[in-house]
Amino acid sequence: MSNTQRWLTPDIKGFILDISGVLYNSSGSEGGEPVEGSIEAVQLLRQNKVPFRCCSNESTASCEHLCKKLGRIGFDIRPEEVICPAPVAYSLLRERNLRPYLLVKDEVLSEFDGLNTTNPNCVVMGDAQDKFSYENLNRAFSVLINSPKPVLISMGCGRYYKETDGMKIDVGAYAKGLEYAAGIKAEYLGKPNPSFFGLAVELLKLKPSDCVMIGDDILNDVGGSQKAGLKGVLVRSGKYRKDDEKRPDVEPDGVVDNLLDAVKQYLNFKATSA
């Protein structure tokens, strides 16, 4: 196996981490299992003062709830270190004065407190999980098909992800379904939208080319970050499948076994090139 780690260059100063499949595999709203070595990897980044942010399309929980959940299984991550699409969606709705039908989990409704949701004129969807019923999707469809200027905002366009009890279809599939039915195009917030990676890079006070994104989604994490000017590294954890390394459309700047592998290689590289 060729093991080229093109991302290991002196430019790299900051890490951007995907959460699901890189830090942990979720087992539902309350718990999950850390990916092997990831707790240590985050500790190593802190000890060595390598700046990092977590950049997630997670829309099943608020940032705070997510950090608490990660805390319970041993991670030390603060809400201000996490970038999720819900706050981005909230500002966008305010800015455009839109009244959303919110197809999200109940736990996420609080992120949209204060918005007028009567007589909705747009649809905002996240990974609503059990709330992806025919009835709810049909309600979203009704809002779109009866609107003169239909607006569909999706928090992420992921295809699937891994939970401890198997793979789950992600919000992107349901957004594509509504696009097809209503004959419209959705606006996708979160990864792989370049501006979303840009937010993380900005918070690190670095340039895109100074940052590496570590993710298990070859298209949204690796391909997306590369398009935004970052290095994109694929982990062999989470929903990773062998085929991901052979895609004609995305070539990762490196492939690592897990986050700890990436962090160790990086620290080694810095130590030997210093």
Next chain:
Amino acid sequence: MPTRSLTAVDQPEPTGHKHVKMRRFCMALIDVSGTLHIEDQAVQGAVEAIDRLRASGIPFRFVTNTTKESKRALHNRLSSLGFHISPEEIFTSMTAARKILEAKKWRPWLLVSDEALEDFEGISTDNPNAVVVGLAPERLNYANMNMAFDMVFNRGAHLMAIHKSRYYQTKHGLALGPGAFVSGLEYATGIKAQVVGKPDAAFFHSAIPGALSTHKLNEIVMVGDDVRDDVQGALKAGLSAILVKTGKYKEGDEKTIEQECTFVANDVVQAVEYILEEL
């Protein structure tokens, strides 16, 4: 445009009539829901229009993507609305799906409504290796979608869509069709579903009896209210197509497709008048 071998098009058909009528079309395919009836009401004048079509001697079939009910139930329902139709004249996407399952020896996991299950009676569903998606609001939920994804993505099952309609008309307005769920599964798995019903070209072609195979495809006309599944689908399959402004028709629908409708009719009554016009 696909063409078929042409042998006797310029010669009049032996019809038994003394005076041979020259008409545009040799056969009509007619959509059911939204065209013949809306919910439990026949479109005004539709029963008589179908009777006139029958009296003309032009053969016709009712082609439908209905996946909520079996062919038998559909026949009963159309009869109770006053239509004079025989079950053989109904060609559904479920009949077509069953034919494919049998030919390929696929064992389906059927995401179809309870009523529709009878059209698949006798087919082995043990250890399924194909996911078959129809219009089943009670079954199209998160858990089943994840199961379907797992079967197709991780266990190599085939993905078949009885049809891929975007939406359908109900008394309470337009409702989400199975196409949304099928295209969602396609996106998640990266695998294209085999679409059985309208607007698949093979579906239109398989609805045409062998006896008419010497005719040009554009002498066969499709009548329907769905600009994509009925009209565009038929046009792409090489047929002629009449759009009716009933059912799910929305103002300006005819301008949303690349090809031009053969005719836009107010309803199926006017469509039949057009079909019966002598040249």
